[in-house]
Amino acid sequence: MDLNWTINTGENWVLFGKSGSGKTSLAKIIAGLEKAIGEVNIDFKTDTNLPPEVLFVESWYQFKNLEGVANFYYQQRYTSQQAKDTLTVHAELVGYGKEKGLHFDKVEPILEALNFSSFASSQLIELSSGEHKKLQLVKALWLKPQLLIIDQPYTGLDAASRKNLNILLDEVSAKGVQMILISNDAELPASINRYAEIKDGQISVSDIRKIKSFSTEKHNREIPxxxxxxxxxxxxxxxxxxxxxxxxxxxxxxxxxxxxxxxxxxxxxxxxxxxxxxxxxxxxxxxxxxxxxxxxxxxxxxxxxxxxxxxxxxxxxxxxxxxxxxxxxxxxxxxxxxxxxxxxxxxxxxxxxxxxxxxxxxxxxxxxxxxxxxxxxxxxxxxxxxxxxxxxxxxxxxxxxxxxxxxxxxxxxxxxxxxxxxxxxxxxxxxxxxxxxxxxxxxxxxxxxxxxxxxxxxxxxxxxxx
Missing domain, CATH: 3.40.50.300 (P-loop containing nucleotide triphosphate hydrolases)
Incomplete structure (x- = not known):
């Protein structure tokens, strides 16, 4: 990729494109998680209480056991004795709140909106992919960083949760959080006002979402x-x-x-x-x-x-x-x-x-x-x-x-x-x-x-x- 991209104050973006086009890599570069040739400049605001940081929410949640390693196996999720090896959702949120200096009473409405309050005592390893995504989103919406980048925000979420997530994203946007959502989904928050597509290593930007035809030719290889x-x-x-x-x-x-x-x-x-x-x-x-x-x-x-x-x-x-x-x-x-x-x-x-x-x-x-x-x-x-x-x-x-x-x-x-x-x-x-x-x-x-x-x-x- 060799591209230029400017994001102005008040802009909330959707970044779309084919799988493998480089969307996630670009997001990680912006968040400082990957190195690249060239410059990435982020001017944080000084007239706000929002944390001056970029938070990148990955498409999959990476968690560790109590000893700080992530050496899990598939069946372990269903073996209750071994599931004690990981934190509960409540303990994970308490730790995150202390690390970021957040008030715990502020997270309760987010948990309720995403229908996640009942999972407080669940071990991290017991959660499904959709539940892991909710935990990621809860932490991000609780923190409210100045720049929030979410890779595949709707992965694993049911219809009601997708709708409520969009409402929550609009709410944090109204409080000054700027967003980049990496998504090909059609249902987006109302606060999204800019669109960018990565294609062949280049980025094209627009004020309007370009409606694309995703029809594909019939698979013409013969089944073995x-x-x-x-x-x-x-x-x-x-x-x-x-x-x-x-x-x-x-x-x-x-x-x-x-x-x-x-x-x-x-x-x-x-x-x-x-x-x-x-x-x-x-x-x-x-x-x-x-x-x-x-x-x-x-x-x-x-x-x-x-x-x-x-x-x-x-x-x-x-x-x-x-x-x-x-x-x-x-x-x-x-x-x-x-x-x-x-x-x-x-x-x-x-x-x-x-x-x-x-x-x-x-x-x-x-x-x-x-x-x-x-x-x-x-x-x-x-x-x-x-x-x-x-x-x-x-x-x-x-x-x-x-x-x-x-x-x-x-x-x-x-x-x-x-x-x-x-x-x-x-x-x-x-x-x-x-x-x-x-x-x-x-x-x-x-x-x-x-x-x-x-x-x-x-x-x-x-x-x-x-």
Whole structure:
């Protein structure tokens, strides 16, 4: 990038562009978190009580355990004893308030507006991606820095939380906070008055949001032959839950859940942040230890009948924001895809020829040939998600679980991703798809289950999703 950008007093910006165009890198340079050739000058105001600092809110929340390290693993979130290793939300906020000299009574209205007050006693490691985003936003809105930069502010948030966030952002703007939001979303705060797009390393600015067509041509690569075959189903019943309950101490997370998923069905799982979606999926994945205390059948067998977690995972392909967080950062694209055969977070053994050939076919199908030897973490987020989708389907699983798979993707990438899902699921694969935006869903979805406060509010057949 070689660009010039001036932000004047009273301007609130949205910075948009394709995933990988350099939006996050530019934001980190402005915040002083990355070095660059050239100059970045920030003139803080002296006639205000707002802190003279730039706060950059990352797209993902980085937290550490009580010993100051961040060496976590995926299943740790559901193991309550080990979850004591991290601070509670309340303790995190108390520490942040002391560090920044903030009054705690000022944070309560923000917690209430984002429907986050009930998470005070939750451990950081127990939170879902949407709940982590809320914690980031609470701290930023509480601090009210002179310049606030938020990378993907709406990631993981339900519709009500997105609406309330925009109100809160307008309120801090009225108090003098200037904002840069990195987002391709259409729903923005009313206080946003300038727009910038990064394209080909250059920045173009405008007073008006340019309406872009994000339509994409149909994916014209042919699905590999091994994915054209229907999965080999071990049972007609994929999931059966009978009066399932999950509690942490006195806090009940799931209440009397009854749900049945049959082979080949395509389900949409929805609910507000904190409604229990992630916990429900952790039962299906085999990751939740309380599954043994409930009447739960997976792939025709009752949980606790002698099968291991790994026996269950052989039937499943999974993408989730949390799984993405914990994935092996040292794995290459090729190794990441290959690890799906063994349900590991990295490749620790040599593949036989037939399996290696299947990996090569998927690398080609997803257009990743030029990147196959690069580290997964070095790719733009959109390509990382495609790699993890390839990993998820490499064994042609009976059940595909896609938990908010399009977080952080631009509209074109989301459309492309869901188009791939439709093609891949045409072979009879069973699907559970979690998504807040009904306009950004695969067309193959047939049924919906809606959770509210840990209970099934409704299940319904979907005639048509637009």
């Amino acid at each position: 032959d091994f994915l054209k075959e229907s999965p080999v189903y071990s049972s007609k019943n994929i999931i059966k839950m009978v009066d399932v309950n999950i509690s942490y101490g006195e806090k009940q997370v799931l209440k009397n859940i009854n749900w049945e998923v049959k082979a080949g069905e395509k389900w949409l799982l929805q609910g507000h942040n904190g409604s229990g979606k992630s916990t429900l999926l952790s039962l299906v994945n085999g990751d939740h230890p309380q599954s043994y205390a409930n009447e739960l059948y997976l792939f025709g067998k009752r949980r606790g009948s002698g099968e291991s977690i790994w026996d269950i995972k052989q039937h499943i392909g999974l993408i989730s924001p949390e799984f993405h967080w914990y994935f092996d950062a040292s794995a290459t694209v090729w190794q990441s895809i290959a690890s799906g055969f063994y349900d590991t977070v990295g490749l620790f053994q040599q593949l036989p020829y037939t399996k290696s050939k299947q990996v090569d076919e998927l690398v080609e199908y997803f257009g990743l040939t030029a990147s196959k030897n690069e580290l997964l973490k070095s790719l733009p987020l959109g390509k990382q998600r495609l790699v993890l989708l390839a990993r998820t389907i490499i064994k042609n699983p009976e059940l595909l679980i896609l938990d908010e798979p399009c977080q952080g993707l631009d509209q074109q990438q989301t459309q492309h991703f869901n188009q791939l899902i439709d093609e891949l699921c045409s072979n009879g694969m069973t699907l559970i798809y979690v998504g807040h935006f009904e306009s950004q869903l695969p067309t193959c979805i047939e049924k919906r289950i809606l959770l509210e406060k840990g209970e099934v509010k409704s299940t319904e057949v979907i005639e048509e999703l637009i």
